[in-house]
Amino acid sequence: MALHAPPRLERYADVPYEEKERLFQEVKADPRFPDYLYGCYECGICVAACPSARFYDFSPRKIAQTLAREDVELFYYQLNEDIWNCSQCFSCNRCPRGNSPGGLITLMREVAVRNGLRSAKEALEGYSRVIYKIMSTGTQVSPDMIQADAFPDWGPVAKETAENLDLWRRALPPETMHTTTTAWEVEDRTLAELYAIWYMTGTMDIIREVDEGLHMILCDVMEELLEEKGYAVAGGGE
């Protein structure tokens, strides 16, 4: 039986209670919050279903319980220590109370990122190139990202793919998939609309909060196409 140490709340003793409370209220204010939490029986069914609970000192039950009890100190601890362990598989949606602990974690992650918490920045270290790819091309892990040094544990197939990439991509019957830097061909008009969505929904502000360098690069790429397609870009936010 695994014995877990109690959460070391004192780690965040120097963060003012008001700040923790503010972030807690931000999670609660999300319109999705009432759909994700109806209270908690503390039955642990979500934990039994949870892959991350098998691997980490992590529990969806504790997340649901903490939010239901409005335990602000524990909430702040989980916001920094726990939420990035979740696999977002939503196995916990089998909760008999109708909760979605995974959904609650999504909301907590959004708040952590939007507020630029150091723990969020650390969790996203090494991930910037993926954000760059999805936001700038509209497709995520492109064929040319499969490199042997990035995926050594995938065995020889990663190396072989990288070495033959252009040729192998040409040997695909679907005409949209002869690409190497994107998963499929995306039209410029489509991309410009995607960029406009990032600007209009405040997503660019979120990126600035977690990674200023990435924000600058993305702005460069996006503003050029947006202007070409006749969209006016104001500032870097709206």
Added chain:
Amino acid sequence: MVQGVGNSRVFRQDPDLPVPEDVRERVLELEAEGEWVVQRVPEPYAEVPTKYGRTKKVPLAHTWHHKSCGQCGHIPGYSTAIFWLHRKLGLEYDDPRDQTSCTGWNYYASATSNAAAQAAVAARNFAAAYESGYFPLIHCGTSYGHYKEVREELVKHGELRRQVRDILGKLGRPFVMPEEIVHYSEWVYAVRHEIAARRVHDCSEVVVTVHPACHYYKLVQGDAIYDPDIYGGQRTAVVTAVAQALGAQVRDYSTWFDCCGFGFRHILVQRDFTRSFAVGRKIEVMVEEAKPDVVLTHDTGCVTTLDKSQFAAQVHNRKVGVPVMSEAQFAALAMGAHPYRVCQLHWHAADYRPLLEKMGIDWREKWREFEDDLERIRRGEKEYLTWEDVDAEVPVRHFVPAS
């Protein structure tokens, strides 16, 4: 019948259990109130059973293929097989360039987005499908689950609808919600008997285990296909029903409900978790309890995770070495699709050759043919492999730009 699952259990909905409201009714009401346009499922369609006993319309043709970034990027046989099946069944479709990813992979990995952005990305794609005249068929389990979540949020929250409508207005796009949100595996389920009728390779000796994709049936559960004839209606019927229709032996294993270990961020930046979970809780359990020749699933992330995680475990003498593919790839193989030109198995990591041998497919010969193709492309005699090369050149809309 699935081996290892007693067929005495009959799924009956507990009459006292509250059945969630049918969100599709609200979708239509909102159309009547002038909030959006509902894109109707085109004919011909199949009516299939879902979790709470309602039926769902699955379009058979005239579909707009919402591709998946993972699948197209590094397991391209997943999408190629779906297209090939359409062509061989003579069902027209559109493979659009006016499509982005749902961006759900990034959202569930990094949360560097918000509800409005996610809903706007979905609605932009829905508008693009509507304007093309074709109906969305979603390849990725996550896109499918995520879009169903987005639909729930848009139905529930008027302010979110207003935001998205404003954004679409600025983009010059209509605000559209499809009548049904349909995953490709539901289409394969719907046409499984057509596929089985065209089977050219014997699958009766092939032992299959099925991994149902979490985001297919755990996110907004009411839409997933549950069929009283498959697992007594206790689990989703997609994938399993297809393998059974093809005559394969589907065997059960105890950790069927567990996720694959993908984890969204974990597969990219914390793969120790992904590898351990995929091997320890999925592949090894399957090997011990069912000895499968192949694992079939219906999501990009699951194929990648279960396939690619096995290599490192080999070094530690773990019980691994089972090929992993989508049921569409497997169905295509059974129908005589080329394992490399169509199913693109050379992108997969675990050894699939014993499976091909069991199905009576001469992989050495097929690889030679494919190498010849590559050589022709290399020499510039051919720019690309085409549908003609895979005996699937049917007059689908793909070749005829919309007027």
